[in-house]
Amino acid sequence: MDENKWKEAIQRSARDLKIPDSLTPKNVEDVIKEKSQKKERNSFPFVLGAAVCALLFFNSAWNQEREAVHKEEIVLAEGEEEKEREIKEKTKDISILLKGGLHTAESYEELEAVLLNWHSGNLRKESSYLVDEDGAVIENYVSREEEGIEQKQAKMETQTSYARLQSSLEDARDDYSRTNVQEQYVEEGDILKTDGSYLYVLNKEERKVNIVKAEEETLKEEGSILFTPLNEDIEEMYLDEERLYLITKGTKHSVEEEREDTYYLSQNTYTTLYTYDIADKSSPKLMGEVEIDGNYRTSRKTGDYFYIFTEYSPQFVTRYTKDFEGKEELRGFIPLAGGEKMPVSHILLPDRIQDSSYLVIASVNVHAPKQIADSKAMVSSASLFYVSEKSIYITLPDFQQGEEDTQILKFHYENGRIDAKGAGKVKGRLKDSFSMNEYKGYLRVVTTNYTQEGERNSLFVLDEQLNIWGKIENLAEGETVQSARFLGDMGYFVTFRQTDPLFAVDLKDPAKPSILGELKVTGFSSYLHFYGTDLLFGLGYEVDAYSGKQQGVKLSMFDIRNPEKMMEENKYVLQNEHICPAIENYRALTIHPQKNIIGFLCGDAYYLFSYEKEKGFQINLKEEGFSGDVRGAYIGEMFYVADKDKINAYHIKNGFAKTGELHFTS
Numbered sequence: 001m002d003e004n005k006w007k008e009a010i011q012r013s014a015r016d017l018k019i020p021d022s023l024t025p026k027n028v029e030d031v032i033k034e035k036s037q038k039k040e041r042n043s044f045p046f047v048l049g050a051a052v053c054a055l056l057f058f059n060s061a062w063n064q065e066r067e068a069v070h071k072e073e074i075v076l077a078e079g080e081e082e083k084e085r086e087i088k089e090k091t092k093d094i095s096i097l098l099k100g101g102l103h104t105a106e107s108y109e110e111l112e113a114v115l116l117n118w119h120s121g122n123l124r125k126e127s128s129y130l131v132d133e134d135g136a137v138i139e140n141y142v143s144r145e146e147e148g149i150e151q152k153q154a155k156m157e158t159q160t161s162y163a164r165l166q167s168s169l170e171d172a173r174d175d176y177s178r179t180n181v182q183e184q185y186v187e188e189g190d191i192l193k194t195d196g197s198y199l200y201v202l203n204k205e206e207r208k209v210n211i212v213k214a215e216e217e218t219l220k221e222e223g224s225i226l227f228t229p230l231n232e233d234i235e236e237m238y239l240d241e242e243r244l245y246l247i248t249k250g251t252k253h254s255v256e257e258e259r260e261d262t263y264y265l266s267q268n269t270y271t272t273l274y275t276y277d278i279a280d281k282s283s284p285k286l287m288g289e290v291e292i293d294g295n296y297r298t299s300r301k302t303g304d305y306f307y308i309f310t311e312y313s314p315q316f317v318t319r320y321t322k323d324f325e326g327k328e329e330l331r332g333f334i335p336l337a338g339g340e341k342m343p344v345s346h347i348l349l350p351d352r353i354q355d356s357s358y359l360v361i362a363s364v365n366v367h368a369p370k371q372i373a374d375s376k377a378m379v380s381s382a383s384l385f386y387v388s389e390k391s392i393y394i395t396l397p398d399f400q401q402g403e404e405d406t407q408i409l410k411f412h413y414e415n416g417r418i419d420a421k422g423a424g425k426v427k428g429r430l431k432d433s434f435s436m437n438e439y440k441g442y443l444r445v446v447t448t449n450y451t452q453e454g455e456r457n458s459l460f461v462l463d464e465q466l467n468i469w470g471k472i473e474n475l476a477e478g479e480t481v482q483s484a485r486f487l488g489d490m491g492y493f494v495t496f497r498q499t500d501p502l503f504a505v506d507l508k509d510p511a512k513p514s515i516l517g518e519l520k521v522t523g524f525s526s527y528l529h530f531y532g533t534d535l536l537f538g539l540g541y542e543v544d545a546y547s548g549k550q551q552g553v554k555l556s557m558f559d560i561r562n563p564e565k566m567m568e569e570n571k572y573v574l575q576n577e578h579i580c581p582a583i584e585n586y587r588a589l590t591i592h593p594q595k596n597i598i599g600f601l602c603g604d605a606y607y608l609f610s611y612e613k614e615k616g617f618q619i620n621l622k623e624e625g626f627s628g629d630v631r632g633a634y635i636g637e638m639f640y641v642a643d644k645d646k647i648n649a650y651h652i653k654n655g656f657a658k659t660g661e662l663h664f665t666s
Contacts, residue, residue: 102378102409102423105347112330114379118353119316119330176635180589182433186387187301189236189247190587192631192642198222198281199633200244202237203644203664209237209244210664211281212647214635217659219647223282232272235296238306240366244284246274247308249296268332271296271310275369288369292362293335300387304366305373305416307392311381312358337362338372348378348420350407355381359394363416373416378409384430388438390414391421395430404450406430408443410466424466427473428458434528435493437486442469442510446493448480455480457495461510470511476501482540485528490563492536496524502538504563516563521571523554526583531611532593534561535569539583539600542573553577553602555609555617570616572609577602581629590632595652597639599632606630606641608656621656623648 105111176196181188191202199212209225225244227234232250239245252268271294275287294310301307314333334341335358342360359382362375383406384395392411397404406429410421428447430436435446443462448455456477461470476495484493491505491513502525504517522545525538538556543549553574559567574580582589582600590599598609599621608621623641630643638659639650649660 102348102350102420104420105344105349108334108344111344111347111349111379112333114349114353115314115333115356116316116330118356177590177592177633180586180591182386182586183388185302185389187238188587189238189245189299189301190631191236191629192633193237193239193244194633194635195239195241196635199635199640199642199647200237200239201642201644201647201664202234204234204629205644206666207234208664209246211278211284212662213281214638214640214649216638217649217651219649219660219662221662221665223278223280223284225276225284227274236299238301240301242277242279243287243366244276244278245306245366246276247296247299248272248274266315266331268293269295269312271308273306273308273364273369275366290338290364290370290372292337292360292372292375294358294360297359297382298385302387302389302413303415305413306364306366307387307413307418308362308364309382309385310360310362312360312377314356314358316356335360335377337375340372342375342377346376348376350378350380350423353379354396354398355379357381361392361411361418363413363418365416374418376411376418376420384433384436386433386436386438391438392418393436393438393443395436397429398425403427404429406445406447408436408445408462408466410443422464422466424462424468426458426460426462426468428456431481431483435481435484437484437491439486439488439507444486444491444507444513446481446484446491448495454478457481459491459493459505459513461507461513463510470509470513472505472513472515475503475515482524483526483528483538485530485536487530492528492560494525494528494538494540496543502536502558502566504560504566506563517566519558519566519568521556521568523551523556525554525556527586527589529589529591530593531557531591534559535593536560537591537598537611539580539589541578541583542571550578551575553580553583555598557611557617569613570611572617574602574607579603588629588631590634592634595634597634599639599641601626601630606632608632608639608650621650623658 176194179188179190179193191204193200194214197214199214201210201212203210207227210221211223211225213220213222225246227246227248229248229250231252232248235247235249237244237246249269249271252270254266271292272289274289277285277287292308292310294312297309297311299306299308312335315331316329336342337360357380358377359380360375360377363373364371365373380396382394382396386393390412392413394409394411395406398407405425405427408424408426410423412419412421426445426447428449430445430447437444441464443466445460445462446457447460448457454477456473457475457479458471458473459475460468463469479495479497479501482494482496484491486492489506489508491507492502493505494502502519502521503515506514506516523540523542525540527539529537531537536558538558540554540556542551542554544551551573555572556568557570559569580600580602588600590597596610598611600607604627605622605624606626607619610618610620612618626641626643628643630641632639632641634640634652637652639652639656641648641650646661646663648658650656651659
C-alpha cells in the first residue's frame with residue numbers, strides 16, 4: 001500500500017475539519033518519519049492503522065467533502081494544463097528563435113535522459129540528434145526557415161568613434177581610477193576598489209577586506225571586513241556607493257543514505273554573493289547573501305544588477321545490483337539558484353552534447369540582495385565570456401571531423417532579465433574575450449584556425465541572429481592571433497610568428513570588411529588599449545626576429561591616425577623581464593591617457609610610465625618589494641600601490657615622490 005497516497009488522502013479529508021491534535025495528518029506524518037528514521041519497519045502498519053482509524057472516524061465528513069474536492073482537483077488540473085500550455089508556447093517561441101543548435105528542455109525527465117545518454121556514450125556522434133535505445137533518431141523540434149532581417153550599415157565616422165572613447169573610457173568627471181574593464185558601462189570585480197575617498201583592498205589569503213582612508217599623504221586604516229566561512233574562498237569584490245560586494249566560491253560535503261547501511265558522499269560547489277553596508281566604515285554590516293550552484297567563473301555588473309556565471313556539474317552514480325551489474329544514475333541534475341530548483345523552461349539543451357556540465361547565469365538586484373532576479377542555464381561548459389552593454393556572448397569549442405570551430409551563444413539582458421537569443425558558429429579558436437566586440441547589433445570576431453596545412457586567421461562579422469554577414473579569411477598564414485581591440489568602425493588585431501603584424505580593419509560596411517593596413521614589427525602585443533584619439537598602446541613581449549627568443553616585456557605605442565600607414569612610434573623593452581601579470585589579466589593594468597599614466601607589476605617591481613612622442617616611454621616610478629596580486633590606483637594627485645600587506649602613496653605632481661606607507665594589521 002502506498003504511504004504517500006494514504007497521507008494525501010488524510011490531508012484532503014481533514015481540510016476544514018476539527019480533529020484531535022494527536023491525529024492531525026501533520027502529526028501522523030511526523031510519527032511515520034520518526035519511526036522510519038529508527039528503522040523500525042514493523043511499526044509502520046501500526047501507525048498506518050491509526051491513520052486509517054482517523055480516516056474512518058471522519059468518513060462521513062470526507063464523503064460530504066469528496067465531491068467538492070474532486071471539483072477542486074479538476075479546476076487545479078485545468079489550471080496546470082493551461083500553465084503547461086503557456087510554458088510550451090513560450091518554449092516554442094524561444095526554440096524558433098534559437099536557430100543553430102539550442103532548444104529548451106521540455107521536462108526534467110528529458111533533461112535527465114539527455115545527460116544519462118551523454119554519460120553512457122549513447123549519443124550518435126555523426127548526428128546532431130538524440131537517439132533512443134533502438135538507435136532511432138528522436139525528432140528535434142527546433143527548426144525554422146532562414147529569415148531575412150533588415151540590416152543597418154554603420155555610418156559613424158572613425159573620428160566620432162574616437163571622440164566617444166575620449167569622453168567615455170577616460171571620463172575625467174570623477175578624479176579617481178576605476179578597474180580597467182573591457183566595456184565602459186559594464187563593471188568587473190577586482191581586488192582593489194576606490195570611491196575617491198577610501199581604498200578597499202582585498203587580501204584573499206587572510207580572507208579580509210581592508211578599508212583605508214586616503215587623505216593626500218595620510219593613510220589610515222578605518223575598518224575591515226573579516227570573512228569567516230572557512231569552506232569558501234573570496235574571488236573578487238565590487239563597490240557601489242555605500243555598499244561593498246564579495247563573490248565567493250565554496251564546497252559543501254554531505255553523506256546521504258542510499259539504502260539501509262549504504263551511503264554515498266555528495267559534494268556540491270557553489271557561488272555566493274555577499275552584500276555589505278559600509279556607510280559606517282568602522283563597522284560594516286552584512287545586508288544579505290544569495291547562493292548559486294556551481295563553481296564561479298566570472299561576473300559583471302550593469303546598473304542595479306549583477307550577472308553571475310557559474311559552472312555546475314551534476315553527479316553520476318553507478319548502482320550495482322545483486323548480480324553486480326552496474327546502472328548509471330544521476331543525482332542533483334537540477335542546479336539551484338537562490339535555494340530553488342531552476343524551472344525546466346529556463347534550461348537550454350544543445351543539439352549535440354559535448355559536456356554534462358551546466359553553464360548557469362543568474363542575476364541579482366542590488367536592492368534585493370537575498371534573492372535571485374532571474375536565471376538561465378545551458379547544458380554545456382563555457383570557454384570565454386564577453387558582455388556588451390546589452391548582450392552576453394559565450395563561446396565553447398566545437399570539434400568535429402578533425403576541425404576546431406567555435407560555437408557562440410547569445411543572451412540579451414536588461415534590468416535583470418536574461419533571454420536566450422541565438423547560436424552561431426565560426427571557424428577557428430578565439431584568443432580571449434577581446435577577440436569579440438559588439439557594435440550596432442553586429443558581433444565582430446577574430447579567430448585562428450589550426451589546420452594540417454598550418455595556421456590561418458579570420459575576421460567574421462555576425463548579425464543579430466549570429467549569421468555570418470561578412471568575413472575576411474586566410475590572413476597571416478602560419479601565425480596566430482595574439483590580441484585584438486575594436487572601436488566603432490575600426491578593428492585592430494595582432495598576429496605573431498617571428499614578427500608582429502598589426503592589422504587595421506575597416507568595418508563600416510559589415511558585409512564587406514576590408515584590411516586597410518598592415519604593420520610588421522619585432523615581438524608582439526598581447527594586450528591593446530586606445531591611448532587618446534591617435535594612439536594605440538600595446539603590452540607584450542619583445543622577440544628576436546631571427547632566433548625567436550624572448551628578450552623581455554615590451555611596451556609599444558602605435559600611431560594609427562592613418563590606418564593605411566600605421567607606424568610603431570616608440571617602444572620600450574624591460575630587458576630580461578618575463579613575468580608580467582597585466583599581460584594576461586588586463587584588470588592588473590592601471591592606464592589613463594589624460595593623466596598620462598601606465599602602471600603595472602613586472603617581476604617584484606611596480607612600474608609607472610608616462611608617454612610623450614618626443615621622449616617616448618618614461619619610467620616615473622619603480623618600486624620594488626611587491627609580490628602576489630598588486631594593483632595601482634589614483635585619487636586626485638595621489639597614486640597608490642597596494643598588495644595584500646601594504647599600501648604605498650606617491651605624489652604625482654611632485655615627481656611621484658613617496659609620501660606615505662601603511663602596513664595592514666593582522
